[in-house]
Amino acid sequence: xxxxxxxxxxxxxxxxxxxxxxxxxxxxxxxxxxxxxxxxxxxxxxxxxxxxxxxxxxxxxxxxxxxxxxxxxxxxxxxxxxxxxxxxxxxxxxxxxxxxxxxxxxxxxxx
Amino acid sequence: xxxxxxxxxxxxxxxxxxxxxxxxxxxxxxxxxxxxxxxxxxxxxxxxxxxxxxxxxxxxxxxxxxxxxxxxxxxxxxxxxxxxxxxxxxxxxxxxxxxxxxxxxxxxxxxxxxx
Numbered sequence: 106x107x108x109x110x111x112x113x114x115x116x117x118x119x120x121x122x123x124x125x126x127x128x129x130x131x132x133x134x135x136x137x138x139x140x141x142x143x144x145x146x147x148x149x150x151x152x153x154x155x156x157x158x159x160x161x162x163x164x165x166x167x168x169x170x171x172x173x174x175x176x177x178x179x180x181x182x183x184x185x186x187x188x189x190x191x192x193x194x195x196x197x198x199x200x201x202x203x204x205x206x207x208x209x210x211x212x213x214x215x216x
Numbered sequence: 217x218x219x220x221x222x223x224x225x226x227x228x229x230x231x232x233x234x235x236x237x238x239x240x241x242x243x244x245x246x247x248x249x250x251x252x253x254x255x256x257x258x259x260x261x262x263x264x265x266x267x268x269x270x271x272x273x274x275x276x277x278x279x280x281x282x283x284x285x286x287x288x289x290x291x292x293x294x295x296x297x298x299x300x301x302x303x304x305x306x307x308x309x310x311x312x313x314x315x316x317x318x319x320x321x322x323x324x325x326x327x328x329x330x331x
Contacts, residue, residue, distance in 0.1 A: 137318045148306055148322035149259070192258070196318050204249065204313070204320070208258040 108132060108205045109195050115211040122183045126210045128193030129175040137196040138169055140178050142189045143209065149192055152178075183214045217242050222307050222323035229297040229330045237292040237326050239307030245321075247310045248290040252276065252303040253325075259306065265290055266313070297330045304328070 111128045118124050130138075138155035153160065155167040155176050166179040180187055193207035223238045241248065249264035261274030265284040279301060281293040290309075294301060305326045311317040 139319065148324050149320075150322070151319050154319065194320075196313060204261060204264075204318070206251075206259040208256065 109193055109207040111191075111193050111207040112210045114209075115213060117213045117215060118183055119215050120183055120185060122214075123179065123181050124183060124212065125180075126178045126191055126193075126212075127175055128177070128195075128207050129173075130193075130195045130205075131174070132195075132197055133171075133174060135174075135195045135197050138167075138176050139194040139196075140165075140167060140176075141192040141194060141206075143192055144189050149206075152191070180212075183212075185214050185216060188212055188214045219243065220307055220309055220321050220323035222305075222326050224326060225324065226327050227329070229294070229328065231297060231299060231330060233297050235294050235297070237294075237305055237307075237328075239290045239292065239323055240288050241290075241307075241309040241321070242288065243309060243311075243321065244287060245309035245311050246287070247313050248284065249274070249308050249320075250280070250282065250290070250292045251306045251308065252301075253306060254303050262292065262305075294328075299330045302328060302330045 108131050140152040141149040142152045143149040153162050155169045159168045164181045168177045190209040190211045192209045195205045220241045246267045250262040251259040253259045260276045263282040265271045268287050271282050307323040308320040310320045
């Protein structure tokens, strides 16, 4: 089983739709969690950290469920500019080796 | 601040050639890392460093070498290029490796083709 798995996608949604992505991780000792977005042929950029109590940043909401070992990203009122690949990142420990990226979920927001 | 810079942006090598990918950051970050990204496989960690003079291997270190003589610079050396090393290489840095300190900043990438 892969350490970090994501919804395979692609997700094609109309503008204004609400879309949710899930990411599961295998190691219960994982400590920190992030969502990054990556535009085509560009570098990944931090979208948001994921906190235990859940957190929101404008139209984006991230949730963490430690018991079931998954994190989620909800995007409300999708914009054309939200089209990108969304990467889930899990940090296993404090020693640096275990930054583990998921394979990504591609989102296309259609006019 | 320039953030994380990488050079070159593109490179074509012949099998067996060696080269160094440059990476620099001006944010005084202790943690730096190199990833490769291949289609359908996500980013995989090659090598990382938790501070000047300290480096360690990641998931896919074979064929690559690193050093960290300063906080700012973290070059990646390909010892003898192979077609399997054709990929996009990203350098990243962060203040730390956990919590909010683990938020990584990426360079623009180097697209490497080995013929």
